[in-house]
Amino acid sequence: MRSHPRGGRTAMTRLRVGLVGAGWWARQTHLPELAGHPDAEVAAVCDPDGDRAAAAAQCGAVVVPDVDGVLAAGVDAVVVATPHDEHAAAAEPCLAAGVDVLVEKPMTLDPGQAWRLVRIAAETGARLHTGFTYVHGGPARRLRDLVRDGAVGDVTLLHATFATAVHRLYRGQVGWQQVEESAAVSSLPDTYAAPARGGGQLWAQSVHAVSLLLWVTGLVPRQVHAAMDAAGLAVDLSNALTMTFTSGAVGTAASSGAVGAHDRRIEEYRVVGLDGHALLDTVAGRLQVVSARDGDADATWPEKERNPVGAPVRCLVDAALGRAEVVADGTLGAWTTAVAWAAAEAARTGRPVDVPGPGAAAEPDDRADC
DSSP, rough: OOOTTTOOSSSSSSSEEEEEOOSHIIIIHHHHHHHHHHEEEEEEOOOOHHHHHHGGGGTTEEESSHHHHHHTTTTTTEESSGGGGGHHHHHHHHHHHTTTTOOOOOSSSSSSHHHHHHHHHHHTTTEEEEOOOOOGGHHHHHHHHHHHTTTTOOOEEEEEEEEBBBBBGGGOOTTTTHHHSOOOOOOTTTTOOOGGGTTSSSIIIIIHHHHHHHHHHHOOOEEEEEEOOTSSSSSEEEEEEEEEETTSSSEEEESSSSSSGGGGGEEEEEEETTTEEEEEEETTTEEEEEEETTEEEEEEEEETTTSOOTTTHHHOOOOOOSSOOEEEEEEEEHHHHHHHHOOOOOOOOHHHHOOOTTTOOOOOOOOOOO
């Protein structure tokens, strides 16, 4: 396996990237981005479905049976794009080997496993990225800069509404991805429809909203209360979270997969501080800010900068080459997983649940890694 210093590789060779999981999102987003990157190449692919692995490897990669095979191919970085419940088992050996990893969201389904990945990355010096896309966008970055610079004062209230058109996935209906999105392959039917796999709105979509709120503000979550509506499905279709933070701030996040069409989705965030407030709409790419210190501001970004879905894998490559910093790091992924896990427990028990922090113990995980 090749090694490279934390400051980036210096050899004039292309970064060798391994792909664990060759399903819908990997084929739709990660592979095209890597194929178009002048300084990266896909070196190895593994997937339980041999046909999917072979199709993904047509770029010149070797097909290997598992994560060990990916590492043996001498990769510099790995993309983990398996179903949600398999993320931890695939990412851990890569991080332990000192290889940079991009784990798709949610990072894991268990907060203990998530914090374990963070610890391993810190021990080996591997960079751990999580696949949150919105935080790479221009509007979210600008909001973060303003909030962190004190434009709205100390944050006291957060809110997100995230409603999307994904309800068919929760019924196991996946063929439309190839028809409507011209995807090379569809998701597996149970990826988003089975509770054990982390299906449903909470793990598939609400984590987008939670991660953005945490990333923008830097607040540390303390406790979550939540309620969910399955609407007759095996997984949640809609959910509502109430959160408290160690700073004393409070927040809410409401999410649903019931919207009828993608172009009718809702993605809105509000940050209220003691000296102002902000409204971010990532669908419209618009950020409105009212600041006692700076006055009012209203800006709109082009569509390609609102939710740059290819940015996480580009960041994986550029950070490994020493050209960029990690944007959505493992700590953000772990806190987001911890909030989602606490929300699921709160909805199940009807009681507030504390958000597990870095000391949380991992649940055993003996799932196959590819």
